[in-house]
Amino acid sequence: MVAMTSSAAPPIAVVIPSYRVTRHILAVIAGIGPEVSHVFVVDDQCPDGSGRLVLADCRDPRVTVLFHEVNLGVGGAVMTGYRAALAAGCEVIVKVDGDGQMDTTLIPDFIAPILDGEADYTKGNRFFDLEQIGRMPPLRLFGNAMLSLMTKLSSGYWNLFDPTNGYTAIHADAARRLPLHKISQRYFFETDMLFRLNTLHAVVIDVPMDASYGDEVSNLKISRIVTEFAYKHARNFCKRVFYNYYLRNMSLASVEAPLGLAMILAGGGYGILHWVQSSRQHLATPAGTVMLSALPILMGTQLLLAFLAYDIASVPRRVIHKPRKQAPIAHD
Template sequence: MKLNKRITVVIPCYKVSKQIRGVIHLIPEFVDKIIVVDDACPENSGALVKEMDISIVEVIFHKKNKGVGGAVISGFKKAIELQSDIVIKLDGDGQMNPNEIVKLINPLLYDRADYVKGNRFNDFKALKRMPKIRLFGNSFLSFTIKLASGYWDIMDPTNGFCAISKDSLCELNLNKIDNRYFFETDMLINLNLLNKVVEDISISAIYGDETSNLNIKRVILNFPIKILKGLIKRIFYKYYIYNFNMASIYFLISIPLLLFGLFFGGYSWIMGIMENTANNSGTIMLAALPIILGIQFLLQAISIDINSIPKKLQPYNKS
């Protein structure tokens, strides 16, 4: 099988010495280039790959660990230099099936999407095999990442098995993408600002004896802050810089109303307890009405945001 596109696979490597060679051997023959990024791996994964002496494989070594995002970004920049038409990010720990690269790039080949990502949640058997902590974490993060990224129609948003077109990759400011485990989410936020079409593809999940490098405590502490910053960034640019529509007005009205209602209501409630007096109906209404209106306006803004998911324009057929 030979495609008329230059296909490049980027593999970030950190503590994957047991799996990396097997992953490379499984990559389909139609792939033109494999870029392995040794992210200061203590197991010398990059050196093991170089010993394989495969002509299409190029190894990049980081002197200092940059994180999974930093490693992928280094690979993306090299892929751009090589004039790659489609770039795939594949982990080196064996949790992603290289044979599914065909499914992943299909929407890009037929110009249905600009960015394609894997979705493990469509496979019930895979869900049963998925470690419970990962399943819980993905489920918990899914809604917040949908909100932050604006891609309400995707699942498994932190899935790192993805493919991107050359044009989309070149338009991204890679130096502004997060270097750590927020990488996938930050990619989605920035792609939404560029109005790029993202598509989910069902993939299988593989879990073996690999060791996860994910620091759960760090994720729990950092992710909510980064998601909130990403949400604010996307709303500000999409609805107040690049465009201005009814969603802009609804957001502008709903937030002050909600804040006023919550703070005024909370203050009145606390004062009532401290003074042992009941708030009158006027005070209650003054707190409740802004909250009710704020929620209504916010739901209208979210509805417009959901309907604003980037989509490919269908060609006009003249009858």
Template structure:
């Protein structure tokens, strides 16, 4: 529990047997329900996650395994649904590759506990280490996508759109159509547009950028850089259409 809230953490993981052990074992004790979504990994991700749960020493880790690889966005939606079904008040996402500092979790939860935001996301550009820690190609790509996502999502105050470290209130997750969320890389940009259409409050908080010496990534040109512009265009169009419908409904009622 954190400030009277039941907290769940969703950990999307694909072939993370090397890193998921530490990622899970270091999830703070305030987290009531840890859900690892193993997206048909070819390695021992599920078994390593379970063993790490024993090391962590609270409730056993809840490992869900997809029968086939559906993508990181779809894995997070699976985790969200499971957390809501288990009565979570707030659901955070922490990657399975150890790139999120557990010490930052309270800062993500506080605005939701205060009632001042519905969805809180990490922003590594608010941290002075970003310029040395984040690889140059990631900085460039992120700045371009963050600027584009300001337009497509309608949230002009948010940046670091690609940061996967987030916390969402139960109400926020119930207000968006989770099944429509883009299933692969590009999902954070799509979720932001959906939150804006649902008139929810989104806040950035500072989180530490972590790219250790053993950093590897599933992101490459074909699976991320190519589809994301289309995801952005689609979510922009859907948001504008949905907001226009809401305005017409309001006008008809007044």
């Protein structure tokens, strides 16, 4: 069990985006332990008045309720909470959903790697325990697996899984370096956060947690976000490659990627062109022509695989924040 020591404890904030969570949010707040000094509830123009409910019924002095005049989405609400926590001088900011899915007793497990200097950002992983995966709805399990694959490619964090998990913690130094106004405000924001953190070379690690699904109602409609997510993943991948391999640094991988892609396109185009011509003339394509097409495709594939191997090996491993000299975390 991980617990905070009583001396020199750093200020810890919890941000709770609030939208249609009136049945759960008071219990979520009540479950937050004494290691947390600030709780920011962000009412994202909630039609059920969850922010007003907290103001009326919650007596916890740590709680501050912030209201949006218009609905910004879960990402926008979290960014509002980040700004408030930074203004309050908090060292670590934890994001917890208000629907009761997340076990607040795990908060020390999320902040410990950050305060120990092992990570700048931590996030939950519901896939760590294979015995618990069976509790996750099959459709959500498949969707998370596909999203994880796309996120690895677009964010560069090949060591992570469960990208849509919203249970996260971040060090204030890392949060200050993020362009909060540019991060996606809707459901893509968790993945967009990872992309932005990678461009800072921040260290991100997974924290094992159990999957929990009760009577909460998800506002995420898969059919509406498939195309949007695919486009944004492709956009972030291109941006990340440009930032990390051309704008900020140059390496052998910077040559391998475009050269490999060019060879595949050239070989494929040459092969298709001659195949069409031979098909129209009802002739077999000469073996030499096939080789001239296949060889650049094979070489280009090898170059892209080499680039991919380099990219996987380049996952950030040195934290960007300044760890405390004496970490205020005790392990029982």
